[in-house]
Amino acid sequence: xxxxxxxxxxxxxxxxxxxxxxxxxxxxxxxxxxxxxxxxxxxxxxxxxxxxxxxxxxxxxxxxxxxxxxxxxxxxxxxxxxxxxxxxxxxxxxxxxxxxxxxxxxxxxxxxxxxxxxxxxxxxxxxxxxxxxxxxxxxxxxxxxxxxxxxxxxxxxxxxxxxxxxxxxxxxxxxxxxxxxxxxxxxxxxxxxx
Numbered sequence: 001x002x003x004x005x006x007x008x009x010x011x012x013x014x015x016x017x018x019x020x021x022x023x024x025x026x027x028x029x030x031x032x033x034x035x036x037x038x039x040x041x042x043x044x045x046x047x048x049x050x051x052x053x054x055x056x057x058x059x060x061x062x063x064x065x066x067x068x069x070x071x072x073x074x075x076x077x078x079x080x081x082x083x084x085x086x087x088x089x090x091x092x093x094x095x096x097x098x099x100x101x102x103x104x105x106x107x108x109x110x111x112x113x114x115x116x117x118x119x120x121x122x123x124x125x126x127x128x129x130x131x132x133x134x135x136x137x138x139x140x141x142x143x144x145x146x147x148x149x150x151x152x153x154x155x156x157x158x159x160x161x162x163x164x165x166x167x168x169x170x171x172x173x174x175x176x177x178x179x180x181x182x183x184x185x186x187x188x189x190x191x192x193x194x
Contacts, residue, residue: 005033006064008061008091009065013087028176029058032059033062033063036148043117044066046069047063047068047069047117048068048069048070049063049064049072049117050120050137052123052133053075053121053122055083055084055122057073059122060120061091064097071093073099074100074107075100075101075102076101076103104121104136105132107136108136117146118147118148119134121134122152130161134165138162138164138183149181150180151179152176152177153177154175157177164183165182165183166183
């Protein structure tokens with residue numbers, strides 16, 4: 001596994017030894033970031049990124065390589081956290097990252113930290129964990145009102161987002177799909193009265 005583009009382009013990532021962690025493949029990561037750069041008016045540059053079920057940290061580190069300002073990795077598994085920490089140290093980005101040992105489905109409040117504008121959610125496939133994690137992040141104030149959320153899930157899974165989230169698009173890549181979503185902007189009830 002390698003960083004695809006940006007200031008760390010070509011740098012190797014430490015990978016898991018077993019099957020407990022399923023990293024996003026280099027090819028799918030490249031596709032995802034191309035979609036973000038060209039289809040979403042570059043939500044990466046300067047972003048505060050939340051990487052849920054972070055695994056090796058590949059998605060968050062790719063975002064940092066491409067200009068994100070800060071990444072919060074959330075990972076419960078000890079081996080995966082060790083990989084993230086090793087990758088963060090190797091890339092020299094400890095000052096603009098944090099690694100949380102936390103169940104992504106029970107996030108708690110974000111305060112006193114600031115919320116995040118770009119969210120990667122790559123849970124174990126087929127367990128309904130993306131909806132639980134995103135609902136928890138929303139409840140805890142982890143998301144900016146215009147946050148862009150990308151969920152990686154098995155292609156045959158449906159209803160993977162909480163009810164309040166609005167799907168922008170789904171893209172299928174073999175047995176995997178990427179779901180791009182946002183929270184709908186709250187309507188200003190006073191617009192018609194001004």
